[in-house]
Amino acid sequence: xxxxxxxxxxxxxxxxxxxxxxxxxxxxxxxxxxxxxxxxxxxxxxxxxxxxxxxxxxxxxxxxxxxxxxxxxxxxxxxxxxxxxxxxxxxxxxxxxxxxxxxxxxxxxxxxxxxxxxxxxxxxxxxxxxxxxxxxxxxxxxxxxxxxxxxxxxxxxxxxxxxxxxxxxxxxxxxxxxxxxxxxxxxxxxxxxxxxxxxxxxxxxxxxxxxxxxxxxxxxxxxxxxxxxxxxxxxxxxxxxxxxxxxxxxxxxxxxxxxxxxxxxxxxxxxxxxxxxxxxxxxxxxxxxxxxxxxxxxxxxxxxxxxxxxxxxxxxxxxxxxxxxxxxxxxxxxxxxxxxxxxxxxxx
Amino acid sequence: xxxxxxxxxxxxxxxxxxxxxxxxxxxxxxxxxxxxxxxxxxxxxxxxxxxxxxxxxxxxxxxxxxxxxxxxxxxxxxxxxxxxxxxxxxxxxxxxxxxxxxxxxxxxxxxxxxxxxxxxxxxxxxxxxxxxxxxxxxxxxxxxxxxxxxxxxxxxxxxxxxxxxxxxxxxxxxxxxxxxxxxxxxxxxxxxxxxxxxxxxxxxxxxxxxxxxxxxxxxxxxxxxxxxxxxxxxxxxxxxxxxxxxxxxxxxxxxxxxxxxxxxxxxxxxxxxxxxxxxxxxxxxxxxxx
Numbered sequence: 001x002x003x004x005x006x007x008x009x010x011x012x013x014x015x016x017x018x019x020x021x022x023x024x025x026x027x028x029x030x031x032x033x034x035x036x037x038x039x040x041x042x043x044x045x046x047x048x049x050x051x052x053x054x055x056x057x058x059x060x061x062x063x064x065x066x067x068x069x070x071x072x073x074x075x076x077x078x079x080x081x082x083x084x085x086x087x088x089x090x091x092x093x094x095x096x097x098x099x100x101x102x103x104x105x106x107x108x109x110x111x112x113x114x115x116x117x118x119x120x121x122x123x124x125x126x127x128x129x130x131x132x133x134x135x136x137x138x139x140x141x142x143x144x145x146x147x148x149x150x151x152x153x154x155x156x157x158x159x160x161x162x163x164x165x166x167x168x169x170x171x172x173x174x175x176x177x178x179x180x181x182x183x184x185x186x187x188x189x190x191x192x193x194x195x196x197x198x199x200x201x202x203x204x205x206x207x208x209x210x211x212x213x214x215x216x217x218x219x220x221x222x223x224x225x226x227x228x229x230x231x232x233x234x235x236x237x238x239x240x241x242x243x244x245x246x247x248x249x250x251x252x253x254x255x256x257x258x259x260x261x262x263x264x265x266x267x268x269x270x271x272x273x274x275x276x277x278x279x280x281x282x283x284x285x286x287x288x289x290x291x292x293x294x295x296x297x298x299x300x301x302x303x304x305x306x307x308x309x310x311x312x313x314x315x316x317x318x319x320x321x322x323x324x325x326x327x328x329x330x331x332x333x334x335x336x337x338x339x340x341x342x343x344x345x346x347x348x
Numbered sequence: 349x350x351x352x353x354x355x356x357x358x359x360x361x362x363x364x365x366x367x368x369x370x371x372x373x374x375x376x377x378x379x380x381x382x383x384x385x386x387x388x389x390x391x392x393x394x395x396x397x398x399x400x401x402x403x404x405x406x407x408x409x410x411x412x413x414x415x416x417x418x419x420x421x422x423x424x425x426x427x428x429x430x431x432x433x434x435x436x437x438x439x440x441x442x443x444x445x446x447x448x449x450x451x452x453x454x455x456x457x458x459x460x461x462x463x464x465x466x467x468x469x470x471x472x473x474x475x476x477x478x479x480x481x482x483x484x485x486x487x488x489x490x491x492x493x494x495x496x497x498x499x500x501x502x503x504x505x506x507x508x509x510x511x512x513x514x515x516x517x518x519x520x521x522x523x524x525x526x527x528x529x530x531x532x533x534x535x536x537x538x539x540x541x542x543x544x545x546x547x548x549x550x551x552x553x554x555x556x557x558x559x560x561x562x563x564x565x566x567x568x569x570x571x572x573x574x575x576x577x578x579x580x581x582x583x584x585x586x587x588x589x590x591x592x593x594x595x596x597x598x599x600x601x602x603x604x605x606x607x608x609x610x611x612x613x614x615x616x617x618x619x620x621x622x623x624x625x626x627x628x629x630x631x632x633x634x635x636x637x638x
Contacts, residue, residue: 061600061601063601063603161500201586222502338602339412342414347417348586348587348589
């Protein structure tokens with residue numbers, strides 16, 4: 001042991017030196033905090049394999065992400081963008097096409113994600129599909145004998161003052177669209193959505209804004225049922241909270257997150273290597289143990305244990321058929337949703 | 349007393365005042381001008397953004413009744429919190445200034461200032477822990493009554509008022525204390541010897557003489573409370589939408605800086621209007637005392 005230790009250390013040092021001699025790059029990644037790319041073990045393994053050091057900067061909303069890209073040209077090499085926002089980033093010239101020939105794992109991406117019109121445009125790929133998941137709701141299992149099957153449970157008077165939704169206009173409107181049986185991407189009857197949300201308000205205890213909020217409220221027993229994201233529910237379960245994610249009969253909101261390269265990225269080479277690392281099945285399998293969204297990489301999904309939520313539930317074609325994937329939202333629609341949401345909150 | 353200043357004195361005064369004016373320019377004038385500039389733009393002037401001068405952000409305030417409703421809600425919150433701070437703070441200040449002496453006064457003073465030394469976010473989160481279901485307050489109430497007590501105070505407008513009163517009470521106590529301490533005890537003794545009862549002494553002597561301190565404290569409370577956003581957001585739950593939180597949303601969530609800046613200036617204008625309307629009333633009250 002003791003005799004071998006110096007040799008191992010020397011080898012490791014040589015490997016790091018060789019790696020850094022070849023590139024010696026530092027790449028800057030812009031993402032939500034605690035969302036996969038900044039996992040210590042993943043960043044450490046990436047640095048060991050390629051010599052690239054990974055530094056992070058974070059955003060708290062998609063608008064903040066876009067603002068950071070606009071105001072800090074040359075500051076980021078990789079940015080995580082929700083597919084509903086990728087077309088806007090492309091049209092503003094904030095991101096550059098990804099050279100998929102440099103990303104070995106790209107061949108394994110499920111075709112419906114790789115060909116997603118929000119990410120693939122003009123014959124180029126503007127974002128590599130990374131993860132996907134659902135926005136629906138999760139229940140406190142202590143408050144239910146059997147998991148509810150309908151989204152109507154949010155409106156159930158039995159849970160008055162024990163319900164929470166996220167303080168986000170788009171998400172609130174789309175949840176109400178599901179409950180009123182409408183297409184979330186083309187809401188025909190916005191008045192019905194507003195009436196439905198107004199009817200929900202007396203049931204709402206508080207709005208949550210971050211995963212941390214959600215976990216604290218759940219742990220304190222404030223909520224019976226609250227809207228949530230599938231990947232975050234998996235993380236909360238892994239933390240030991242008594243929660244269960246529900247995909248109701250009315251369906252759920254599907255989202256796809258992609259990794260893009262800013263138009264002004266200084267280290268394009270290293271950025272491609274990092275994206276390849278992030279969609280690798282090995283990375284996803286380990287992330288899934290800690291609670292992760294589903295991988296857009298079909299090979300990664302197949303490699304998961306059979307009982308994993310991302311394979312058992314999100315891999316079920318019957319469930320996937322009920323999902324409505326979020327399409328990009330234009331500014332006028334977004335403003336209308338925001339006005340509606342502010343009106344509802346001001347009326348409380 | 350007031351001798352005319354010599355030329356040397358004027359120079360020295362200018363020299364002494366320079367740091368203060370530099371500081372005011374850097375800390376007040378520049379940020380405010382930047383915000384005023386922002387409030388007149390069509391879009392935040394970042395790279396690639398196409399912006400021009402417009403009054404649309406101010407028009408947006410009048411386009412819906414959402415902002416007016418929230419502003420009125422915030423003003424009511426400001427009045428409620430200020431009134432409670434005065435009602436609770438005045439007796440505290442009186443006891444501190446006139447009843448307690450020596451060591452005990454120092455200890456009490458420390459207790460009043462102590463909240464100032466902790467981070468305001470920590471204070472608000474502590475209240476969330478105390479007020480929430482199965483929290484410290486429910487547990488305490490359960491000791492005095494049988495059965496499961498659920499006060500359910502967290503995420504109500506009451507919780508917001510409690511958090512704000514706790515945060516801002518020291519301002520009223522400290523300013524009123526200074527005014528009360530300046531009242532000569534012999535004045536009160538003289539009034540008593542002339543046959544004034546306690547109520548008359550309070551109404552004709554103590555209250556008018558302490559009014560400047562009380563008013564200063566009330567202003568110090570009212571202005572920040574009307575614009576508060578952290579306490580409503582954390583303690584208010586679904587009732588937590590106020591004018592301050594809408595402004596915060598424009599900067600943090602929606603990234604409509606121009607609208608946020610315009611709403612801030614509307615708030616500033618309304619608060620200044622209220623204060624200038626109140627100023628003559630306060631002056632007259634003081635004048636009546638003199």
